[in-house]
Amino acid sequence: MSPSDLTTDLLFWLFGAGAVVSGYLVFRTDSMVRAAYWLLASFAGTGALLLLLHAEFLGLVLILMMAGEMTIMAVFMVMFMMNPAGLNPMTMVHQHKVAIAAGVIAFLGLGAVGLLGEFPERPLPETTSVDSARITADLGRELLGESMLPFETAGVALLATMIGAIALASRKGRFGTADAGSAAPEPPEEERRRREHEGSDDGGHHHHGHGHDQSHEHGHGQDHDHGHGHEHGGHG
Amino acid sequence: MSGVLWPHSIWLQAAALAGFVLGGIYAADLMERLLGRYVAGAGVRAGALLAGPFREAALLLSQQRSRTERPDAPAWALAPMLLAGLAAVAAGTVPLGPSAAVAGVDSGIVLFGAAMALVMVCVFLHGWSANSFAPLVGGYRFVAQALSFEMPLALVLIAAALPAESLSFGEIVRSQAGLWNVVRQPLGLPLYLVAALGVTFQGPLATPDAADLAGGTRAEVSGAALLAWRLARGAVLVAVAAVGAATFLGGWSGPWLPGPAWTVLKTLALLAVLVASRHLVARVRLERFVVVAWAVLIPLALLDVFLTGVFLL
Amino acid sequence: MGLKDRLGRLAAAAPAPVFVLAGRGTARLAPALDRLALDPRLRFVDSPRQANVLLLAGGAASRLLRPALRVHDQMSRPRGTVWWLPGEERSPAALRLARTLGLAAGDLVDPDRPDHADPAGGAEAVARAIVRRHRELVTGVRATEPAVLPDEEPAPWRGVGPFGQGGEGMMGGVPYGRPMAMRGPDLSDGLELDRLPVRLGPFYPPLPSGLVLDLDLQGDVIQAVTVGANPFDRPAWRGDGDRHGRDGDPFAAALTRPVPLAVLERARARHHLRWLARVLALLGLDALGRRVLGLSLACAPVTARVADAAEGNPADDLEPPRRAVEDLARRLRSRISPITPPWGLAGATRGVGRIARSRLAGLGPVARAAGLPDDARSDDPAYRALGFEPIVQRSEDAEGGDAWTRLLQRLDEAVQALDLALRAARAGDPTVGGPGVVGSAGRAIEGPRGRLIPGGDPPSARLLALVAELLEGLEWGDAVIALASLDLDLEEAGRGPLPGRTAGEREPRRPTRADRTHRSHRTRRKGEVA
Secondary structure, three states: OOHHHHHHHHHHHHHHHHHHHHHHHHHHOOOHHHHHHHHHHHHHHHHHHHHHOOOHHHHHHHHHHHHHHHHHHHHHHHHHOOOOOOOOOOOOOOOHHHHHHHHHHHHHHHHHHHHHOOOOOOOOOOOOOOOHHHHHHHHHHHHHOOOHHHHHHHHHHHHHHHHHHHHHHOOEEOOEEHHHOOOOOOOOHHHHHHHHHHOOOOOOOOOOOOOOOOOOOOOOOOOOOOOOOOOOOOOO | OHHHHOOOOHHHHHHHHHHHHHHHHHHHHHHHHHHHHHHHOOOOOHHHHHHHHHHHHHHHHHOOOOOOOOOOHHHHHHHHHHHHHHHHHHHHOOOOOOOOOOOOOOOHHHHHHHHHHHHHHHHHHHHHOOOOHHHHHHHHHHHHHHHHHHHHHHHHHHHHHHHHOOOOHHHHHHHOOOOOHHHHOOOHHHHHHHHHHHHOOOHHHOOOOOHHHOOHHHOOOOOHHHHHHHHHHHHHHHHHHHHHHHHHOOOOOOOOOOHHHHHHHHHHHHHHHHHHHHHHEOOOOHHHHHHHHHHHHHHHHHHHHHHHHHHHO | OHHHHHHHHHHHHOOEEEEEEEOEOHHHHHHHHHHHHHOOOEEEOOOHHHOOEEEEEOEOOHHHHHHHHHHHHHOOOOOEEEEEOOHHHOOHHHHHHHHHHOOOHHHEEOOOOHHHOOOOOOHHHHHHHHHHHHHHHHOOOOOOOOOOOOOOOOOOOOOOOOOOOOOEOOEOOOHHHOOOOEEEEOOOOOOEEEEEEEEEOOOOOOOOOOOOEEEEEEOOEEEEEEEOOOOOOOHHHOOOOHHHHHOOOHHHHOOOOEEEHHHHHHHHHHHHHHHHHHHHHHOOOHHHHHHHHHHHHHHOOOOOOHHHHOOOOOHHHHHHHHHHHHHHHHHHHOOOOOOOOOEOHHHHHOOOOOOOHHHOOOOHHHHHHOOOOOOHHHHOHHHHHOOOOOOOOOOOOOOOOOHHHHHHHHHHHHHHHHHHHHHHHHOOOOEEEOOOOOOHHHOOEEOOOOEEOOOOOOHHHHHHOOHHHHHOOOEHHHHHHHHHHHOOOHHHHHOOOOOOOOOOOOOOOOOOHHHHHHOOOOOOOOOOOO
């Protein structure tokens, strides 16, 4: 085997095994953020495999997208989960028997597909150097040619979703500021007083003003006495 | 002439690139100090100024690293090294001379974009793994900021790739032989600089390491780890400036001087702008500026792509 | 080793990184501290981890001891301490603490020694001590100071809880010593998100010195805040109102004896410029902040005692700083031609930290920035003779001022103060205040933070009461700016009621030693001006 073939094989096994191992570690680690980043490492390994297949654009785009997505996942897990760093022994896994059964069945099914399926054989022409620019250009023609409909539809739908989410989360929504929550909008105090004084009647017209009616009835149900709390910095 | 100055051996090329990056870090530090002294109205002593970065590096090496309670030690140690690696990758895509870049892939833009996306992972890990309040908040801030600026950065680079009909930086530089992109895509360079400030947390967007967090992600870091972090940050800044020079200012093209010299000069010019913003612009309110990034910068970047396409057709 | 030596010598030539802890009595040391901040041999850092030398400025208040030791142990090695301790603060407890820290004789600097009575107020001696300590540490001549506090966990967790790691059952508790962030409803819409309980201690750099906050944070949004006890609150000093004047506050001194108007106005300008420098540093413009700090030092004579300042200084030295401050004010508020830096200050501060106007009576620049023309100087004939008109920021909406209007207000007042000082020098140096003048006919002294009423609360105490509701729901960056815009001084708030008395009251009995040991609660005197 030529040195470049050997190198390619070594890199393939390195990245392939790395992707599998880091994928496994996603489920073995207790810390949520670490799990998200092990998944990122697994995707990076897959991206490296795509690079080895000379699909440069796809491989790099995969890594680019996954970096942002895994970070968002990490931040969301810290926000919503009760044991993000795994410091407490709370397990997030339930229904062990069902999960094991489902996992085994899925593995057997996908393994059967992978081993027994007929994958298309379209090897690259034997040339001394691979023109990855041509491969990227071919990809571009495919995206904007035969596969234009699904990709453009998906793209526009995603854009609309993003804009909608930002509109929902922004401060000045249509029905008042985001701080006011879902309380009915009410006019600010002084405006109401002014209307009473002047006697002008707007006919019950609602003004979408700053409904800063902060009546927090939430109550602090969890009043843990956290001891010394957290002073600036680490241990004393 | 470039053949004389640009060695063919990959190791010498890598060494030249490393020298470029390190020299850029030093120059950026000098420029920041110089401007800071000028704005503060203090005097400038040449000897102290030139030796300043080395003295600070020696000071940091003499300090010991600090520990916190139950940090995520592997991630905390990984963050500056990964950042330095990403800076090396990003700098490697930039063609210093006409012959090639160290890592002159055909999808140079996408490689650069992927490196910048992973910068977000680095800074978040640097903040989160310290198990402390200020670094954690700094990490959160940077996630919001970097996510918002990735898209304008990518779109602006794509707009620069359109006339070149290629995603490689070498082709982009060659496509500017007639007219630099800064002239024929006027929206490009300002947007790129703002997005660069956002992704490299510099100047008005230096939110993760901010003074109102007592240092943010570097609040719990000291000693060699802090030196590594600051060097890595500087390297990312140099890489971003070099990419900007290649994409908008014509890279190596220019009269009289050899190609690499022009690249260095243009990189220094962009570095000066990026570094000067620290002393001239106040740090933004992040919540408001994220809205600006999504609602103003992305439409402007899309407009940039659209206009470039229109003029090409 | 040769390399280590060379590295040590290089490091010794670098500016010494210093972390400053402000103790009791820093009002007197403030001008000298500013001079140290501008000294090129030193670099004030914003985290103790990056400092080599800890500068303790002032005396040790009992409730600051343990936090100070904690900060000391958080410094990374090699670490050293220099204590700038005034003579009157050298109690046995303080000297014991110095011995515990391992301070040598040269590390305890006294600002009141005769050979230190230079115009810089002992700053040069402290700077030299710090630089020497830094060099000793970095070149290995002197060993690093060991940690003082025992290395114990923040909260006991070993063996606590059913799984032995400090949790309460499967979740919550203090695993490995840190409080686990449990979920709680978010302020804005009730969504169950994580709430991290954090206590930010008295020496957290972005907060005013001495402020203790117990926060519940979701991400970087403050969900709940409790202001901790003021560590500068010393019960033994309540009732001894002259403390204010002795600590170098010319405004409080004016409540008991006449003080030249020029001195008051110079001190006011210096105070506002010093505040501006701090805010600029918080916003990342620390180079501009240093320039403003230099301007502030040029405004007022650098003396440690008010008595010395009563001699007055020629006013010619005020003209350059006055022009510089006016130029800065013009650049900051120019909307028409925003081509000169600094940019972005309005964007960074507008809309941050609004307080309802009704809460702001008598609170000085904060009130005037909200549109209330509340200035005690309007009633003073000395000021009226100089043509004084209170400056008020026009506010567009019904709510109070924000951080931006407060910044503009203080800048305008600094220009006005320098103007008044110049006019006073030319008009024969009138005096303001004194025991008989103040209190009768409704006159009070206008301090830089608010109205000083004899026997009343200092304005910082009133501002402190606004902090909790101001911060709730704010993002962290906004919270820091909002707090900074209030200009709190916890030491002033802890000194107790102001000196002097309203017309008709008897001379208050001076607290005796017996009083100091038995007094257990405040006696509140209503500071109502007749």
